[in-house]
Amino acid sequence: MLRRDDAICDEIVDEVLGHTLRMTPGGVTVTVQEGFVTLSGRVGERSTVPIAQELRELFMTRLIPAGSAAVYVHVSDGTVHLNGTIPDPSLSDVLVQVARTVPGVVDVTARLDAEVPVRTVRDTG
Structure with a gap:
């Protein structure tokens, strides 16, 4: 089945530019x-707001256990800035690598501190 030229045009503008690439098709x-x-x-x-929202959602729903961290995501000129506290030091590299895969991201900086578990020592003496 052949598609009409105007249907192809609409799909490119709406789906490819708007949804997939999240770019403003104006111009x-x-x-x-x-x-x-x-x-x-x-x-x-690409607007930086969807990048930050996408990363926050991804981090908090799939990568960071609920209630175990406070990661703040800020995006400026394509650079993602990650700040906050994470439950495991190895998670920092994972978050940076995931952020680098998002279209529109040109660089990632991370200032993430790992929480140190508090241990209780009992006196048995």
Whole structure:
């Protein structure tokens, strides 16, 4: 089944630019002629708000046990800044590597402190 050129155009603007890449399609002209797609113009940078939200959700729902950490995510000009406390020092490298995989991220800085478990010593004497 052949798709209409305008349907292809709509999908590119909505799905590829908007949803997948999370870029503002303003300033981009999409033309489709006989199934050939041409993109021209400029796209804005990916908004930093969705990057921060995506990372917060990913960290807190999949990587960090509930209630065991306080990680703050800030994004500026494509650089992700991670600050806070984590339950395990090895988790820092994992969070940095995951953040690097998100489209639009150009660098990651991390200032994450590992919580030290408190041990109770009893006097048996």
